[in-house]
Amino acid sequence: MTEIDRRRLLAAGGGVALAAGLTAACGSNTGRGGGGSGPAISQWYHQYGEPGTQQAVKRYAAAYKKANVSVQWRPGDYDRQTAAALLTDSGPDVFEVNGPLLDQIQGGQVVDLTAEVEPVKDDFNQAVLAPKIWQDKIWGIPQVVDMQLLYYRKSLLKKAGVRPPQTLDELVDGAKKLSGKKAKGLFLGNDGGVGVLGGTPLFAAGLSLIGPDGKVGFDDPAAARTLGKIRQLYADKSLLLGAPTDWSDPAAFIQGLTAMQWSGLWALPQIKKALGDDFGVLPFPKDGSGGKPSVQVGAYGSAVSARSKRKAEAKAFAKWLWVDRTDYQQDFALSYGFHIPARISLAKKAQQLQSGPAADAVRLSTDHGYAEPLLWTTADRTAYQDALSRIIKDGANPESELKAVVRKVNAELQRVKKK
Amino acid sequence: MFGPQRRNLWFWVFVGPFAIGLGLFTYVPLVWSVYLSFFDAHNTVSPAGSDFVGLGNYAAMLSDPAFLGSLGTFALFTVFIVPATYALSLALALMVNRLRCAQAFFRSVFFLPTACSYVVASVIWKLSVFNGVRFGLANTVLGWFGADQTAWLSTTHPPWYWLVLVTVRLWLQAGFYMILFLAGLQRISPQLYEAAAMDGARPGWQVFRYITFPQLRATSVAVVLLLVINAFQAFDEFYNLLSDARGYPPYARPPLVYLYYTALGQDQNLGLGSAGAVILALIIAVATVVQARWFGLGRKEE
Numbered sequence: 001m002t003e004i005d006r007r008r009l010l011a012a013g014g015g016v017a018l019a020a021g022l023t024a025a026c027g028s029n030t031g032r033g034g035g036g037s038g039p040a041i042s043q044w045y046h047q048y049g050e051p052g053t054q055q056a057v058k059r060y061a062a063a064y065k066k067a068n069v070s071v072q073w074r075p076g077d078y079d080r081q082t083a084a085a086l087l088t089d090s091g092p093d094v095f096e097v098n099g100p101l102l103d104q105i106q107g108g109q110v111v112d113l114t115a116e117v118e119p120v121k122d123d124f125n126q127a128v129l130a131p132k133i134w135q136d137k138i139w140g141i142p143q144v145v146d147m148q149l150l151y152y153r154k155s156l157l158k159k160a161g162v163r164p165p166q167t168l169d170e171l172v173d174g175a176k177k178l179s180g181k182k183a184k185g186l187f188l189g190n191d192g193g194v195g196v197l198g199g200t201p202l203f204a205a206g207l208s209l210i211g212p213d214g215k216v217g218f219d220d221p222a223a224a225r226t227l228g229k230i231r232q233l234y235a236d237k238s239l240l241l242g243a244p245t246d247w248s249d250p251a252a253f254i255q256g257l258t259a260m261q262w263s264g265l266w267a268l269p270q271i272k273k274a275l276g277d278d279f280g281v282l283p284f285p286k287d288g289s290g291g292k293p294s295v296q297v298g299a300y301g302s303a304v305s306a307r308s309k310r311k312a313e314a315k316a317f318a319k320w321l322w323v324d325r326t327d328y329q330q331d332f333a334l335s336y337g338f339h340i341p342a343r344i345s346l347a348k349k350a351q352q353l354q355s356g357p358a359a360d361a362v363r364l365s366t367d368h369g370y371a372e373p374l375l376w377t378t379a380d381r382t383a384y385q386d387a388l389s390r391i392i393k394d395g396a397n398p399e400s401e402l403k404a405v406v407r408k409v410n411a412e413l414q415r416v417k418k419k
Numbered sequence: 420m421f422g423p424q425r426r427n428l429w430f431w432v433f434v435g436p437f438a439i440g441l442g443l444f445t446y447v448p449l450v451w452s453v454y455l456s457f458f459d460a461h462n463t464v465s466p467a468g469s470d471f472v473g474l475g476n477y478a479a480m481l482s483d484p485a486f487l488g489s490l491g492t493f494a495l496f497t498v499f500i501v502p503a504t505y506a507l508s509l510a511l512a513l514m515v516n517r518l519r520c521a522q523a524f525f526r527s528v529f530f531l532p533t534a535c536s537y538v539v540a541s542v543i544w545k546l547s548v549f550n551g552v553r554f555g556l557a558n559t560v561l562g563w564f565g566a567d568q569t570a571w572l573s574t575t576h577p578p579w580y581w582l583v584l585v586t587v588r589l590w591l592q593a594g595f596y597m598i599l600f601l602a603g604l605q606r607i608s609p610q611l612y613e614a615a616a617m618d619g620a621r622p623g624w625q626v627f628r629y630i631t632f633p634q635l636r637a638t639s640v641a642v643v644l645l646l647v648i649n650a651f652q653a654f655d656e657f658y659n660l661l662s663d664a665r666g667y668p669p670y671a672r673p674p675l676v677y678l679y680y681t682a683l684g685q686d687q688n689l690g691l692g693s694a695g696a697v698i699l700a701l702i703i704a705v706a707t708v709v710q711a712r713w714f715g716l717g718r719k720e721e
Contacts, residue, residue, distance in 0.1 A: 079685050080684055080685065083462075083683075083684070083685055084683065087462070087463065087464050101685060103461050103462050103687060104462060104687075106461075106462075107461055107462030107463060107687075109462055181567070182553065189663070189665075190551070190570070190572070190573055190663070191573060191663065191665075191668060192573060194665075194666075194668065195663055195664070195665025195666050196665060240551075240552075241551050241570030241573035241574070242549075242550050242551010242552060242555070242568075242569075242570035242571060242572060242573050243550070243551065243552055244546050244550050244552065246663055246664075248664070252552075378684070378685045378686040378687075379686060379688075381666070382666065382680065382686070385665070385666050385669075386485065386668075386669035389668050389669050389670070390669065393573070393575040393576075393668075393670075394575055394576065
């Protein structure tokens with residue numbers, strides 16, 4: 001073979017490869033349409049851990065006859081994936097979102113869904129619907145309610161002579177008594193509660209993140225006092241740290257590495273299966289005379305991308321699935337994982353939520369549930385968590401740390417209200 | 420048949436696609452990022468519709484204690500990792516170089532971790548070796564001597580997380596630099612050692628001090644430069660060892676992790692993130708040039 005032959009061969013090979021690449025690109029799965037009838041809509045979900053959920057949402061999508069809905073099940077850092085995808089035209093039409101966030105609403109990335117939700121607005125759990133409303137318009141349809149709560153092992157508490165804590169002081173004392181060489185009293189996550197607690201201790205002190213007046217809700221000495229007690233838990237070595245799985249997984253609690261664990265409602269079936277009746281649930285205990293027990297609730301919402309080329313069809317599908325088809329909503333909430341349906345009427349009907357710790361959890365979410373307000377931005381959360389980390393782990397002065405956070409939150413409030 | 424015109428054509432056939440890729444995916448985003456850094460661009464990569472803030476983002480970044488803290492983290496990491504990797508890889512190279520048999524085997528053994536991804540290694544370090552409960556490898560071994568269990572990644576006093584961060588990177592990269600040093604060692608003329616022996620130099624430290632180490636100067640300069648640049652780019656092991664679904668602790672947060680959360684995380688503050696990226700790029704460029712001049716990189720050997 002002469003040199004020119006080799007070059008021709010290379011060029012021809014390159015041409016074939018290029019053509020094949022282009023063909024593959026044209027035919028690659030963009031998530032838009034599966035070749036059926038009707039307009040093509042893509043719908044994104046984050047990867048749920050519970051088996052059966054993916055098949056269920058695909059079944060719902062297939063049952064919709066007015067459009068050809070293709071489901072994308074996205075593992076990994078879903079919130080960041082959607083945030084990036086919303087900047088481009090290749091993002092989803094309908095997607096679930098841990099929000100939408102205020103910046104996403106103000107940035108015009110999601111569309112107004114008020115008309116779709118309005119007829120049944122009062123039937124939604126108001127704690128989780130409120131953060132989806134901005135300037136009297138609804139920007140996301142709550143799918144299911146998730147909540148965090150305190151699990152405790154009855155037998156271990158009884159053995160140590162500790163009663164289920166009703167106040168933060170009792171929690172601090174009890175966790176200390178329950179801590180030994182092989183197990184700790186309390187698990188708030190491997191970071192000592194920095195990530196998961198959020199505003200929960202502040203609500204337990206009778207405060208809030210952003211007050212109803214739209215101002216900082218924790219510019220108060222009680223906030224520093226309460227966060228100081230979380231530091232006490234760390235300093236007493238009552239907290240489990242460095243467990244193989246984090247707070248969202250009940251493994252540490254089930255394996256007996258901790259007597260109490262802050263986790264989610266989703267962990268309840270697994271704990272019940274492992275421990276039977278040897279556990280109970282509590283809210284985060286109140287602190288101080290003005291305090292009240294608190295549990296954080298939240299809801300992924302279904303939203304429609306403003307960049308969708310089929311906004312009307314996407315809105316119609318979102319309404320069909322998350323407003324009209326209550327049977328699917330019930331199935332999604334309780335047949336695979338363990339969540340409270342976002343609709344009050346459905347939550348009341350659910351058999352699985354009517355007895356034992358599950359019923360206690362539903363009552364706690366109704367009586368003591370709070371959700372992070374829409375005005376609590378990502379920058380606020382980061383500043384607060386950084387301060388919380390320094391208070392808990394480094395023993396930094398809670399008052400001065402919180403003052404810096406208050407300044408940051410005020411600046412953020414000014415920024416978002418300017419828009 | 421192979422005239423200049425035809426050669427030109429083939430040149431562009433082969434180089435063109437890469438040049439276009441480089442321009443499209445490196446230089447355009449770079450220029451775009453600099454442009455975007457002058458705007459208050461939240462949740463958008465387009466300056467159109469965003470407020471022009473001039474140098475506001477730069478001022479905000481340079482007065483942000485979290486960003487400045489991240490630069491401090493980087494400096495601290497460099498202080499740990501550069502000398503540690505340098506010393507370990509040089510020591511490994513000297514040992515392997517002296518072996519009379521099974522040299523290829525040991526060279527492969529030390530080089531193999533380079534093939535492991537940072538993500539996988541971080542997960543092994545986090546979940547198996549340095550997890551904080553009693554059945555973690557490190558805690559099990561320490562437990563034999565009666566030590567209490569340690570939460571390696573969650574304890575800031577003492578800052579045990581540095582041990583985890585440094586050891587995972589050492590394990591991953593020492594083998595690669597060992598190969599560079601081995602190549603350097605094999606380029607040293609045996610006659611130099613013979614001459615030194617004739618002059619009465621004692622084998623061991625004296626020969627290393629006066630022959631080997633000076634002869635490795637060019638390799639050392641390249642290794643240190645690569646180590647510093649690599650340290651600047653630290654992201655994977657920090658992110659995978661210390662972050663969780665709810666965020667990242669304020670300690671041990673290198674600049675790239677901070678910028679990731681600012682620009683690409685849910686914050687989506689792309690104007691501010693771009694300003695931070697420009698500042699970081701300038702710091703890397705200045706540090707590299709200063710270091711290169713200091714070590715005399717590229718200067719002819721005297």
